[in-house]
Amino acid sequence: MAMTQNDRPQERLIMDAGDIARAVTRIAHEILERNKGMQNLALIGIRTGGVHLAHRLVQRIQEIESASVPIGELDVTLYRDDLSMRKEQPILRMTSVPFDISDKVIVLVDDVLFTGRTIRAAMDGLIDLGRPAEIQLAVLVDRGHRQLPIKATYIGKNIPTSREEDIQVLLEEQGEDDRVVILKA
Amino acid sequence: MSLKRKDLLSLAPLSVDEIKLILETADSFKEVTGREIKKVPALRGRTVVNLFFEPSTRTRTSFELAAKRLSADVINFSPSSSSVVKGETLLDTARNIEAMQADIIVLRHPSAGAAEALARGVKSAVINAGDGWHEHPTQGLLDLYTIRERGLSFEGLKVAIVGDVAHSRVARSNIYALVKLGAEVRVVGPPTMIPAGVEKLGVRVYYHLDEALRDVQVIMMLRLQLERQGKALFPTIREYARLYGLTSERVKLADPKVIVMHPGPINRGVEIAPEVADSLSSVILDQVANGVAVRMGILYLMSGAN
C-alpha cells in the first residue's frame, strides 16, 4: 500500500550526538560559573528523561572540578495536576534522593521544557523533601508553549515548534543513538 | 501495564503482572512514608469511604492513614451489623454512601461475597478489606510485599500457613497469590480447620506442625479465633497451643533465615510464643508498616476517573 511510508512518523534531526555533548559540557560550565564552584550544589533528574542527563552533567562537572556532586532522581507523577482526570493512573517510578536537600542549591534537570507543568510538579515534589536554598532548572531543549510562568536557568538549545509536533530526546542510556528529533505523525 | 480493574475484590483473579505492578507501586509509597513529610497530593479532592460492618481498628486505621497520606478526604462509616439483619440490603447502604460522591469504598463485611455484590451495584471503586472467610486481598498483598522486601523471591519459596485455614480470609488470599507466583505453599492445622478440597488450590496439607515447618523460609501464623473453642474445632486452647503454637524450638526446624509473619492481633502464648513474636525473625511490625504503603499503592491505582 502507498500508505506504509506515511505510517511511520517522520523524524527530523534537530541535534546529533556531537550537539548534545557540546550542550551538556556548556551547561556544566554554566552551572559551575553561576554557582561559583560547587558548594552546596546538588543535581536532581526528573524521571525519566532528565535522569540520564543529570548523570551526564554530574560526570562533566566532576571532570571539570574533580570532586563529586550529590545526585538524585525525582518521580513527579504523584504531583501531576491531571491525575483526577485520568482513567488509568500512570506507573510510578521510584523517587530516590539519598541526601538532605535543605539549604542546598538544587539544579533540576529535564530533557524537554514544554508547558512547564512537569516542572511545577517537580518543584512541589522537591519542597515536600525539604527546603532548598535555591532551585534552578537545566533543560536540553526548550520548545516553548509555556502554560505556566516558568523559565529555565540553563538551556541546551531553543527549538521553536508547533504544538502538534512531538520532540524526542533519545539517548544511549535508553539503547538509542544520541539525538534530538521532531516527530511528525 | 496498568491496573484495568474498577475494583479490588480478591487476589484469585489477579494476574502475576498485576500483582507485581501493585508491589512495585507500593515501593514508591514506601519511600514517601519514609520522608519527613509523609504526604503527597495525588488523591486531592477524592473521597474514600471506609465502610466497616465489622469492627477492625487495625485495617481501618491503616486504610485511613493511607488515604490521608494521599491527601484524600476520608469518611469512616460503621453501620451496626444489626442494620444488615434488619433487612437493609448492603446495596441500599452503599447507594446512600455513593450519593455522598465517594470515589472509593473500602468494605469490610462479615459475609463472603459482600464486596462482589457491592461492586456490581455501585459506580465507585470497591476495595475488599475482608469479606467473611473469603478474602482479604490487601492483607495478602502486604504480606507479599513484606516477603519481597526481605529479598526472598517467590519462585520455589517454601511457605507454611499455620492455623485455622478454614475460617481465614487471610489464608485464602495468600494461597491464591503465593501459588500463582510459584511458591510451594503448605497449610497446617488440625483437620477440623482445613477446608474441604483445599489441596485443589495447589497447596499441600499437613496436620503436624513440626513436619510442615521443615526448611520453610516463611511461617505465616493465622490468628486463632478463641471463641471457636468448644465448637468442636479443637478441644482446648491449651492443647491447641501445644500442638500448633509456634515456639522458638519449632522455629529452628525451619530455614535458618526464616521470617515469621502474623496478620495480628496476636494471641501471645497461644498461636505464637512471646519470644518468637519479638524475635529477629519476626516481621510482624514490618507487616503493619508495609500495610500503609501497600494500601496507598492500591488506592492510587484504583483512583482513576470513573
Next chain:
Amino acid sequence: MAIHIAGGHVIDPGRFNGVADVLINEGRIVAVGPNLKVPAGATKIDAKGRLVLPGFVDLHVHFREPGFEYKESIQSGAAAAVAGGFTSVCCMPNTNPANDNQAITEFMLERGKAAGLANVFPIGAITKGLEGKELAEIGDLRRAGCVAISDDGKPVMNSLVMRRAMEYALAFDVAVVDHCEDLHLAEGGCMNEGVVSTELGLPGMPSAAEDVMVSRNIALAELTGARLHLAHISTEGSARMVREAKSRGLRVTAEACPHHFTITEETVRGYNTYAKMNPPLRTEKDVQAIKEGLRDGTIDAIATDHAPHATQEKQLGFAEAPFGIVGLETALPLTLALVEEGILSLESAVDKLSTAPAKVFGLAKGTLAIGADADVTIVDQHEQWEVDPAKFFSKSRNTPFAGWKVKGRVRTTIVSGRVVFEASRAEG
C-alpha cells in the same frame, strides 16, 4: 361443556402411547382413541404435532399462604402451576401459621378452590409448629384433606419423634415426607461443602448431612413399615440408599428436583443467590447419580420444590439470603432435556411428572383413563423459548435459569375439563 382434543400424540404412561383424540365431558375423560364421535357443540382443540398428557402433579411446592403472601399466594402459585403444565400441586406446611391443624388445611383448600386453577392439595405438619417435638393432629389433618405429612424445611431431628410419627401415620395410610438434613452437620452452611465452598469462603453443608438422614429415615421406615417419601434427594449417597431400600421391598419413594439434575455447585460462583437452595446444588458426580436414579426407577417423581422469595430477599448477601428457587414454570423443559439426552424415554418423563407422583401420595390423578378427572396438559415438545422471569405467573423471579434457551412449552392446560391456561393468550 365438552372439549375435543384432536389429533395429538397422547401419552398416558403405562396405558396408551400414540396419536389419538381425547374427549372430555362434564369434567371427566370420556374417550381416548381415533375417530371419536364428537357431541355437537364441543370445543375443538387442534393438537396435531403436540403432546397430550395427563396434567402434571407436583409433590412439593411452597405457596406461602397464609403468612408470606408477598412471596406467593395460592392464587399466584396456582397460576404459575398451570402455566408450567401442573394441574395438581401439593403445598408444604411451612406457612405462618404452619399447616399443623385442620383450620389451616381447610383455609388452603378453600383458597385453592377460589383460585380455580390447579388442584391444591395441602401437606400437613408432622409436629406442632414444625418444631419437631410434639406430633400434630395427623388424623384431623388427614380427614381435612392433607395428602401427606411433612415438617419440610425443618427436618425432624429427634429420631424417636420421627419413629412415632411414622407409626402413627400407619393408621391413616399417609406418606411421611422428610427433607433429609442433619441440622447439626449442616449448621450455618449455605452451599454444598467442597472445593467451591472453600474457594468462595462460604460455610458448606456436606452431602453427608443429607445421607445421614436418608439412612436414618430408611431404617425407621423398615422398623415401622411406614410409607416414607424422601423429598428432593440430591446426593449420590441418597440415590444409592434409596435403590437399596427399594430392592429390599421397603415402602420408600423419592423425588428429585430439576435443578439438582441440571446444574452443579459451580453455579454458585459469583455468589449467585439464585443458586442458593436447600438441599444445595451438588457436584457433577451427584448430578449423574440423580439422573441414573431417575433412569433406573430409583427416583419415582420429579418435583419442583417451588420456593418463591422476593427480589429484595435474594439481594441480601449469599449467607443471609433465603434458600430456594421457583420451579413450576421451568420444570417441563428441564425434564424434556433428559429425554433429549437419552436418560429418559418420553413416556417415562411424563410418568415422572404426572403418573408416578400421583401414585406416591395416592392421588386419583396423573391418568387419562376413562372416567378420570379431566386434567390435561398439551405440550409443544419442540418449541424453543428463552426463560424470562419477568413473564412468570409466580409473584417471585428467583430462578437460576433466567436467559436459558430451552425447548418444550406448555400450550394448553385443562383442569377438571376447564381450560385454565392457554399459551397463545398469555403471549397475546
